[in-house]
Every structure is written in C-alpha cells, then in structure tokens.
Amino acid sequence: xxxxxxxxxxxxxxxxxxxxxxxxxxxxxxxxxxxxxxxxxxxxxxxxxxxxxxxxxxxxxxxxxxxxxxxxxxxxxxxxxxxxxxxxxxxxxxxxxxxxxxxxxxxxxxxxxxxxxxxxxxxxxxxxxxxxxxxxxxxxxxxxxxxxxxxxxxxxxxxxxxxxxx
Numbered sequence: 001x002x003x004x005x006x007x008x009x010x011x012x013x014x015x016x017x018x019x020x021x022x023x024x025x026x027x028x029x030x031x032x033x034x035x036x037x038x039x040x041x042x043x044x045x046x047x048x049x050x051x052x053x054x055x056x057x058x059x060x061x062x063x064x065x066x067x068x069x070x071x072x073x074x075x076x077x078x079x080x081x082x083x084x085x086x087x088x089x090x091x092x093x094x095x096x097x098x099x100x101x102x103x104x105x106x107x108x109x110x111x112x113x114x115x116x117x118x119x120x121x122x123x124x125x126x127x128x129x130x131x132x133x134x135x136x137x138x139x140x141x142x143x144x145x146x147x148x149x150x151x152x153x154x155x156x157x158x159x160x161x162x163x164x165x166x
Contacts, residue, residue: 011070014063023063027123030056034121050098057091060123064088080126090119 013019033052041049064084067075075081 014066014070023060024126026056026059027126030060031121031124054095057088057095060084060091061088083125084123087120087123094120 030053033049033056037046037049067081076085
C-alpha cells in the first residue's frame with residue numbers, strides 16, 4: 001500500500017475468514033456488554049462497562065487501521081468498509097463526548113450522546129455481510145424475509161380480534 005512496512009503480514013492475517021469470524025464474535029460481545037447498562041447501576045459497574053466498551057472501540061479502530069494497511073484506501077470502496085469507518089468514527093466521537101469534548105471545544109451537539117451509542121449497536125448489521133459465506137444464516141435471513149408479510153397479516157388479525165372483543 002505504500003504507507004506501512006508489513007502489508008503482506010497484515011493481508012495474510014486480516015483478510016482471512018477466521019479473522020472476520022473473530023471480529024463478528026467481538027461485535028456480538030460488544031453488543032452484549034452495551035446491553036448490560038441499566039438505570040441505577042453502581043458506579044463501579046458503570047466504570048467497568050465503560051472500560052470494556054473503550055477496549056472494544058480500540059479493537060475496532062485497530063481492525064480498521066489494519067485493513068487499511070493491508071489493502072490500502074481501496075478498502076474504503078466497499079460499502080461495508082465505509083459503514084465500519086462510520087461506526088468507528090461515531091464510537092470515537094461518543095468517547096470524546098463522554099470525556100468532556102463538548103466543554104473542551106466550546107460547542108454543544110444539541111442531542112443526547114445516547115443516540116451515538118445506539119448507532120454503535122448498528123455494527124451488528126455486519127452479521128448480514130457474512131450471509132454470503134454462512135449458508136445457514138443466509139437461509140434463516142431469507143426465511144425471515146419471506147415470512148414477514150404473513151407475520152404482519154397474523155398481527156393484524158390479532159389486532160382485529162382484540163379490538164372486537166375488548
């Protein structure tokens with residue numbers, strides 16, 4: 001790629017299917033950790049979750065940088081890579097807001113930083129990228145897609161029954 005000395009090593013490791021599976025496992029673990037937050041949690045528990053989330057953000061940032069180093073900027077031509085870049089930037093911006101970026105820069109964002117944390121959960125959408133290689137997941141996604149109209153019809157029928165007999 002021209003801007004790092006170890007492109008061959010990164011390419012061999014980073015562009016494997018096993019590495020993608022490991023990243024997907026980290027995405028699922030990150031989502032579980034993010035879902036462990038609740039109102040009224042102790043300060044120690046909140047600090048632990050925050051540190052774990054920072055660790056995941058560092059991992060996903062390093063993953064993006066490793067893939068950029070391995071493939072170069074051609075990597076960002078993929079829509080999924082652009083999505084990854086967006087989520088990493090949102091994560092870093094969210095961490096900055098949590099640590100006083102608003103006060104340091106002298107501006108207000110005008111919305112709750114919780115919205116940015118919700119966008120980080122969108123990283124789970126990368127599971128759909130793997131449907132190309134995982135035939136079982138692809139079959140499950142296709143089944144759900146084709147079943148949605150019928151589920152809607154059942155929901156409307158239940159709503160009608162509740163409305164009539166209420």
